[in-house]
Amino acid sequence: MKPDFIEELRWRGMVHDMTPGTEEQLKKEITAGYIGFDPTAKSLHIGNLATIMLLVHFQRAGHKPVALVGGATGMIGDPSFKAAERKLLDEETLRENQSGIKKQLEQFLDFDSGENSAIVLNNYDWFKNFGFLEFLRDNGKHISVNYMLAKDSVKKRLETGISFTEFAYQLLQGYDFYHLYANHSVKIQMGGSDQWGNITTGTEYIRRKAQGEAYALTAPLVTKADGSKFGKSEGGNIWLDPEMTSPYQFYQFWLNCSDEDSKKLIRVFTLKSKEEIETLEKQHEEAPHLRTLQNALADDITKMVHGETELETAKKASKILFDKKATISDFDSLGEKTLLQVFETVPQKEINTPGEISYVDFLGEHIGDLIFKSKGEARRMIKEGGISINKEKITDGNAILDINPLSNKYYLIQKGRKNYFFVKII
Structure with a gap:
């Protein structure tokens, strides 16, 4: 029996908001839903991993996941809750980034499962054919400036200044939802809670232009227990690309999470059942020094992102590094590549x-x-x-x-x- 998508997200703490009728739609039929990924780097990072897990749960519940790479919108940059305008990327860099992201998404989603097979699309494929005047004439009229100004993501930037380019971003994302609705029967868009304004612009766009009904769902942004942003280390973002963050450093990041953070993170970033997680929590409470939650978290996510071989290598390296009885032959057994990964952050x-x-x-x-x-x-x-x-x-x-x-x-x-x-x- 397939899990109920919304119920699965609820017990994991992964529902922040959703539009009325979303749950009923998902219970009624197999539904196509999408999440957008901006190609601002050649790799996704663990901040993106939380939304990837939304698509993973969506597919496990029997629905059809659509991953949208923003080849066009990535040329502009989303202003949502950003303090300043982002640097625009050239087309060659964007294409390289898109290729890397698509390859990473294929690690998590099943693209050959029949009716609910995942697909990856690129919004540059439809925006490249639009003329400026054509887009304004046929699409800009469906969303009013008053509606766009009312969004929190725009309001916050009005104090420091926002260019027309960034202001128009939500209109482009709204059109994305409409295009996917009209051409791929996509009825729900998901994302982090900071995307609520952009996503609901899409549901409004579909209502006005197509007299259709579409839905929105957001998950809470993952933060640490102290309220600070999750997903960065002293060296910056924790990337999914092993050349940007080594499997060893990736493994260590999760292993070093606090007890309080681990209770939340193991729900968001693993596919362990509620019963399995509650058992791990009980074991952790009985012997906190064994760091049962952190070990389970690090094992699961490293295996999911980098595979069994890299996980075992990372665990072996960790054991040797912190073993007082380790010898020179133990370190030599790691091989030069892993040895350099282990010590890449030391002087x-x-x-x-x-x-x-x-x-x-x-x-x-x-x-x-x-x-x-x-x-x-x-x-x-x-x-x-x-x-x-x-x-x-x-x-x-x-x-x-x-x-x-x-x-x-x-x-x-x-x-x-x-x-x-x-x-x-x-």
Whole structure:
């Protein structure tokens, strides 16, 4: 038996608002619904993943998901709750971004399941044929300026200024909904709560131009327990593209979520059942130090986005990194690519082959001030037992450097318990 879409979203905390009649429409028949994705980067990020999960649940409930890549609207930029106008992208960059996004969406949705197979469309395919005067004449007249000005997303920007280009964005998105309604029988548009104004412009557009009935549903924007924006790390966005955010860093991001955040995130970002999640929550409460929720969350999402092999590699790397008994052979077993991913955020330096040199000279002079400001400081730290190179404790600062580099070219230096440094030999 297929799950009820709205009920599934409710217990997961994924319903923010919806227009009257939405639930009745979805119970009545298989319905096509869409979500738009702006191609502002060549990859989607985990902020987009929340809306992707809406489409995943939509298809699991037996409905037809439509992913719309905004090849045309991406040239303008959505002003919704943005402080300033976005930089416009050129056509070549947009095409590259669209290709990357489409490939990522195919990881989550079934495009070969018969009646409710997913499809990906690009609004540039219909907007490219429109002349400016033709669009204004045939479509602009259906939505009044008063209606557009009343939207919160526009009101907030009137204080700082909004160009006509961005002001017209909701009209273009409204036309998208109409086009999909007329040509693909799409009756519902979904998105984050910040898209409510744009989405309801589409339902109004369909009512006025086609005398039709369409529906809107939004999910809450995912925030942290402290109210701050979710989905960024110190290095910026957490991307779905493994070249932009490595599988290891992706896995670690979820693993480091707080207990309170994890309770919400595991509902939004995994397909675990209510019973499974409640069992995990109980286990977590009984032994919080085991971080049961975080481990389940990180495992599920990393596997979904990057696959089983990359998940196992990320888990192996994590275990080795935090294992006090790990040896140089353990790190070498990761392979150079994973090794670099693990330490991509730690302070690094490239040096020439050290040659015959003491540990004190190597740490306090040869690699500059990466770790120590002087040889005396390095000598004191070695004497106190606080330095390891490639997981081997250094006890004699005057001894000659006699440790083989990882992958024949890297030294991993650990200062104290938590401070790591990475040196590459060139």
